[in-house]
Amino acid sequence: xxxxxxxxxxxxxxxxxxxxxxxxxxxxxxxxxxxxxxxxxxxxxxxxxxxxxxxxxxxxxxxxxxxxxxxxxxxxxxxxxxxxxxxxxxxxxxxxxxxxxxxxxxxxxxxxxxxxxxxxxxxxxxxxxxxxxxxxxxxxxxxxxxxxxxxxxxxxxxxxxxxxxxxxxx
Amino acid sequence: xxxxxxxxxxxxxxxxxxxxxxxxxxxxxxxxxxxxxxxxxxxxxxxxxxxxxxxxxxxxxxxxxxxxxxxxxxxxxxxxxxxxxxxxxxxxxxxxxxxxxxxxxxxxxxxxxxxxxxxxxxxxxxxxxxxxxxxxxxxxxxxxxxxxxxxxxxxxxxxxxxxxxxxxxx
DNA sequence: ATCGTTTAATTGAAGCTTCAATTATTCTCC
DNA sequence: GGAGAATAATTGAAGCTTCAATTAAACGAT
Numbered sequence: 001x002x003x004x005x006x007x008x009x010x011x012x013x014x015x016x017x018x019x020x021x022x023x024x025x026x027x028x029x030x031x032x033x034x035x036x037x038x039x040x041x042x043x044x045x046x047x048x049x050x051x052x053x054x055x056x057x058x059x060x061x062x063x064x065x066x067x068x069x070x071x072x073x074x075x076x077x078x079x080x081x082x083x084x085x086x087x088x089x090x091x092x093x094x095x096x097x098x099x100x101x102x103x104x105x106x107x108x109x110x111x112x113x114x115x116x117x118x119x120x121x122x123x124x125x126x127x128x129x130x131x132x133x134x135x136x137x138x139x140x141x142x143x144x145x146x147x148x149x150x151x152x153x154x155x156x157x158x159x160x161x162x163x164x165x166x167x168x169x170x
Numbered sequence: 171x172x173x174x175x176x177x178x179x180x181x182x183x184x185x186x187x188x189x190x191x192x193x194x195x196x197x198x199x200x201x202x203x204x205x206x207x208x209x210x211x212x213x214x215x216x217x218x219x220x221x222x223x224x225x226x227x228x229x230x231x232x233x234x235x236x237x238x239x240x241x242x243x244x245x246x247x248x249x250x251x252x253x254x255x256x257x258x259x260x261x262x263x264x265x266x267x268x269x270x271x272x273x274x275x276x277x278x279x280x281x282x283x284x285x286x287x288x289x290x291x292x293x294x295x296x297x298x299x300x301x302x303x304x305x306x307x308x309x310x311x312x313x314x315x316x317x318x319x320x321x322x323x324x325x326x327x328x329x330x331x332x333x334x335x336x337x338x339x340x
Numbered sequence: 341a342t343c344g345t346t347t348a349a350t351t352g353a354a355g356c357t358t359c360a361a362t363t364a365t366t367c368t369c370c
Numbered sequence: 371g372g373a374g375a376a377t378a379a380t381t382g383a384a385g386c387t388t389c390a391a392t393t394a395a396a397c398g399a400t
Binding site: 217278 | 377378379380381388
Binding site for chain 2: 026032037082141154
């Protein structure tokens with residue numbers, strides 16, 4: 001598919017890339033499809049049932065778990081796995097819909113605190129069951145307990161490689 | 171995070187959702203982050219080094235492996251894990267850049283065959299090593315051989331649940 | 341105290357994706 | 371053989387994300 005030796009350049013112009021082995025190719029083919037299609041499926045459930053993108057849901061959900069239901073934009077971006085620009089645009093829309101409020105932090109006005117409103121909390125509470133059901137039925141229902149532990153370990157290994165310092169930034 | 175019991179509605183208004191267990195939540199937190207950040211990292215490598223989106227790469231790559239370097243739009247959409255509308259827009263751009271040609275199939279003109287040009291083939295060949303290196307270093311370098319087999323099995327289980335009939339459509 | 345640097349966040353424009361509607365072709369079956 | 375259903379692909383508009391540039395505030399060294 002995306003990574004195979006049939007594309008090898010044979011003119012000797014560069015150091016030979018470390019192509020994937022057949023086992024790795026098989027694994028990558030399966031994993032890459034999940035990487036695309038699972039987010040698309042979750043997106044579509046949330047859009048249909050709650051009129052929310054997955055990223056919007058992640059933002060509301062992160063706030064709902066935070067102390068005082070408030071976080072500054074950069075922390076929130078890290079928790080929701082998005083860039084600060086993306087977060088800024090999305091929070092603007094969430095604010096327009098009445099689910100989030102923003103205000104500069106009093107001790108350091110460079111920071112902006114985003115706070116979940118009561119309506120915002122109600123929105124997440126209403127959306128959560130459908131989303132969890134989707135995650136459960138698409139992921140956990142098809143995995144054994146051993147595989148669930150494997151997913152956790154593999155996920156952590158890859159995540160650590162992506163964000164080596166442990167912070168969630170981009 | 172996205173799926174936890176702290177959002178339980180306690181008014182008894184609906185059937186209790188099947189919340190995630192703590193083990194499942196841990197696994198989901200790690201996996202969900204990978205689901206967002208790994209595609210973003212691959213996207214960014216391809217964009218920077220080859221001026222291609224990951225989806226464009228997947229399209230060119232699928233064509234490069236096909237017999238005669240040609241596939242009809244719907245097959246191509248399935249292999250590249252995208253909707254037919256998305257593919258249509260993207261192939262239009264790839265055609266404009268001279269990497270793909272399109273023509274109606276002679277035996278059934280509802281089908282459109284997309285064919286990789288020589289320039290298109292050269293483009294994938296040039297882009298492949300960098301992409302493979304990214305996949306290798308972000309994924310396979312941090313996994314043991316056992317974990318690679320686990321990724322394959324887990325990926326297949328989830329993928330089968332997403333596309334139960336085995337076809338790649340959406 | 342102040343100038344330059346760093347950090348947090350926002351903005352607008354360009355580009356990509358999605359959704360619903362549309363076109364074009366072939367199939368079906370009366 | 372012809373009307374209507376089904377299939378493959380395309381289109382345009384709306385909306386979201388990204389990128390680069392910008393604003394605003396605080397820090398730090400002199």
